Amino acid sequence: MNSEFPIYLPLRPAALPLAQRVATWIEWAGQPVRLSLCRELPLHSVQGVALGDFANAAAWQSAGGILLDPLDWSRLAEYLCRHWFLTAMPRTRFGVTPVDAPLPGEIWSGGGDGMALDLAPPEWALLRWAESRGWQLATAESCTAGGIAARIAALPGSSAVLRQGFVVYSNAAKEEMLGVAGKTLQVHGAVSEEVVGEMLDGALRHADLAIAVSGIAGPGGAVPGKPVGTVCLGWASRNQRELRTLCFAGDRWAVQYAAGSVAIGGLLGLLTESEHPKIGLYESLG
Structure with a gap:
């Protein structure tokens, strides 16, 4: 068996999802991968790829190490295409996370509809789509607590698209900031499609596009009929919307990240399907 190919990451959790996507690509090419978090790169053994900022990055590159910018997906995809050729490009579907999924919220498969692995992660694709049309996004987040807005804001050019996040x-905040009715909360509970629908309405008063999320990330908080991992999600433009209730596997972070991936991917799918109803997501973005 091939030795594991190392991917080095700085000690920041935000770097992990992108690294998992890169690792998925390399593993599909038949090469086992090891993800390593570190403060400094191992100059005694310059091999593998480093993603992000490190104090000794210049020395790593001088010694022949490969340093890639995790905020430049086009260069990352170019590197992967050149060094890790895939005869068939896996696609990702946004949905409930199986226990063995390589990335929460994104299910890789060998074919079918979905976004191909060589395309940017969902937040990158959504940013590109909205920026090209001059549309702005507002997020209304409960259990993800701003995580979705942060994923958009981490990208260069996000100021043209991300208008605000609630x-x-x-x-009380749902009522005061978004105009969710107290009766709706009382009758249906905060984790409900009815409440998320009203959260979407509140966010859409400020932007062209909206995402809303409310759920039970765990480890506690379960109620009858709503186990830990239950998340109600909504995404909308000014003339169409979609609401879903899903139950995600994993710990608190996994549930939050999966909910964000599904919401971002769902909005992207809604927009591209409305513009090209007979064309799949991959073709419409390619």
């Missing part, structure tokens, strides 16, 4: 963790 973190409405409490019921």
